[in-house]
Amino acid sequence: MAAPRPMTITEKILAAHAGVPWVEPGQLVEVRVDFLMANDITAPLAIRAFREMGATRVFDPERVAIVLSHFAPSKDIRSADQCKVAREFAREQGLVHYYEMGEGIEHALLPDRGLVLPGELVLGADSHTCTYGAVGCFSTGVGSTDLAYAMATGETWLKVPETLKFVYYNRLQPWVTGKDLILYTIGRISCDGATYKAMEFTGEALADLSMDGRLAMANMAIEAGGKNGIFNPDQRTLDYVARRAQRPCSPVWSDPDAEYAEVYEFDAAQIEPQVALPWSPDNVRPLSQVERVPIDQVFIGSCTNGRLDDLRTAARILRGRRVHPEVRAIVIPASRDIYLQALKEGLIEIFMAAGCVVSASTCGPCLGGHMGVLGKGERCVSTSNRNFVGRMGHPESESYLANPAVAAASAVAGRLCHPEELGIRYEEVAGVA
Amino acid sequence: MKEEVAAVGRVWKYGNDINTDVIIPARYLFTTDPAELAAHCMEDLDPSFAGRVQPGDVIVAGRNFGCGSSREHAPVAIRAAGVACVIAVSFARIFYRNAINVGLPILECPEAVEALQDGDQVEVDVAAGTIRRVATGETFQAAPFPPFMQEILRCGGL
Numbered sequence A: 001m002a003a004p005r006p007m008t009i010t011e012k013i014l015a016a017h018a019g020v021p022w023v024e025p026g027q028l029v030e031v032r033v034d035f036l037m038a039n040d041i042t043a044p045l046a047i048r049a050f051r052e053m054g055a056t057r058v059f060d061p062e063r064v065a066i067v068l069s070h071f072a073p074s075k076d077i078r079s080a081d082q083c084k085v086a087r088e089f090a091r092e093q094g095l096v097h098y099y100e101m102g103e104g105i106e107h108a109l110l111p112d113r114g115l116v117l118p119g120e121l122v123l124g125a126d127s128h129t130c131t132y133g134a135v136g137c138f139s140t141g142v143g144s145t146d147l148a149y150a151m152a153t154g155e156t157w158l159k160v161p162e163t164l165k166f167v168y169y170n171r172l173q174p175w176v177t178g179k180d181l182i183l184y185t186i187g188r189i190s191c192d193g194a195t196y197k198a199m200e201f202t203g204e205a206l207a208d209l210s211m212d213g214r215l216a217m218a219n220m221a222i223e224a225g226g227k228n229g230i231f232n233p234d235q236r237t238l239d240y241v242a243r244r245a246q247r248p249c250s251p252v253w254s255d256p257d258a259e260y261a262e263v264y265e266f267d268a269a270q271i272e273p274q275v276a277l278p279w280s281p282d283n284v285r286p287l288s289q290v291e292r293v294p295i296d297q298v299f300i301g302s303c304t305n306g307r308l309d310d311l312r313t314a315a316r317i318l319r320g321r322r323v324h325p326e327v328r329a330i331v332i333p334a335s336r337d338i339y340l341q342a343l344k345e346g347l348i349e350i351f352m353a354a355g356c357v358v359s360a361s362t363c364g365p366c367l368g369g370h371m372g373v374l375g376k377g378e379r380c381v382s383t384s385n386r387n388f389v390g391r392m393g394h395p396e397s398e399s400y401l402a403n404p405a406v407a408a409a410s411a412v413a414g415r416l417c418h419p420e421e422l423g424i425r426y427e428e429v430a431g432v433a
Numbered sequence B: 001m002k003e004e005v006a007a008v009g010r011v012w013k014y015g016n017d018i019n020t021d022v023i024i025p026a027r028y029l030f031t032t033d034p035a036e037l038a039a040h041c042m043e044d045l046d047p048s049f050a051g052r053v054q055p056g057d058v059i060v061a062g063r064n065f066g067c068g069s070s071r072e073h074a075p076v077a078i079r080a081a082g083v084a085c086v087i088a089v090s091f092a093r094i095f096y097r098n099a100i101n102v103g104l105p106i107l108e109c110p111e112a113v114e115a116l117q118d119g120d121q122v123e124v125d126v127a128a129g130t131i132r133r134v135a136t137g138e139t140f141q142a143a144p145f146p147p148f149m150q151e152i153l154r155c156g157g158l
């Protein structure tokens, strides 16, 4: 049945999951969910809420994932106890997609394992659940109670968001990645510029982006307040999904005449590598205009930039070089699969030889959890997504958010640094951005 | 639940973009115990808050309150600290849902945020959406919650 109004990809997915021919922004809809996720921090609260509701079984043990990623491998007794609560629940419920500590960060694992697919509706008890929009699904973060309700019923209620369209025209410049595009975008619209809204990313510059780059972009939609970030699938998406999908799926695309609350057009050719200065991901400047501050630590990892592309780029910069003697550099592949592949490609050896610490997959320092917490007054260049006060450690520590090439170059220089300042030509690392 | 419908308390005033990392830092997310979380509420923003806040007090903040992480521990910590209501210019989306789900009353009222000062005594009627500054009698009107959300709040959460 033809819809009486043209719809965006977000609206189409919500309509399909509400079982109605069409929806419009502002409408409250009850929708069925395709996949749910919680981690070691949010699962214990969700499990308690689930039991308090009187629920006994999850709606479908093949569609609820629990991933131990945050304080895992457990950093102390209490986090071990939280992991235990999650683990025991997963066993009791027979969850097929329970991922033990070290398997990876949920936002790297789920897309890579083909568990979140084009056209689907996904909820996760983690704000960066918006990452999966890179494959063309509607995916949003919720709290533990909302997740518990969905675990019990397979449904939730949502308000249909207005959509903001972001068009990146022209081609990407050297050294510019998905991370830079999204930082630039957040800097332009501010950290509540997309609150309650869908962010739809389009434009010719994005055709150049690998899936890893798109995942990094969608990952940070929440940093502008977005309800979801989403890409219309292209051939690259469909190829990525075809190799992985664990279920059949039905991709959808925005109608050409769909209505947008606002359309932003950005000239990709004018965008250079970006940096978010303390203490907000919207405090963004082009790298060329940021003071070359000395640093104490570099972190290359997280659900934003701990993927293979990111590690390859960083390794090409660190190959044959040494981390600055006054800098600690920490590299954390975002999943075991990524770690294994990096091992096969020799990347881990490059990192180790350069003087980096390489750890099992975990969120680790991204949330000031473990594996590289910052002390008072320390400064870090991080490839993660948040640089709030106290996010990575002491409330007086500072984090600068950047892409992996800038982070790796900064590790060598001992200060914030563009790779070209080390005499590295883009051609040496190209093909992987 | 009485103080959740009509509260009198002190205003704790904060700025824009108060994120859930400062409301409850991740280093304390090894527990789901509300009292333990409350002991560290707002710690990285205002270390004195948790020790001084009294039952019935009100947090007043600017735009985008509760942005960032989806941790439901944030509204849980605020509620367990005794805060009767958070009044802000606007709330981040996930926090808004979480607050309702855990029974923490929240009101959007830019006029009240502009007028109220740290330390003011205010009386808040969440059901009616009215906020009264005790010293002057000025009142501010926020849009009240839709009935189904009021029902959730009355029950202390989902």
Ligand code: SF4
Binding pocket: A069, A070, A105, A106, A107, A126, A128, A302, A303, A304, A362, A363, A366, A367, A384, A385
């Ligand atoms: S890597 Fe950081 S942002 Fe991503 S899920 Fe882990 S803690 Fe959250």
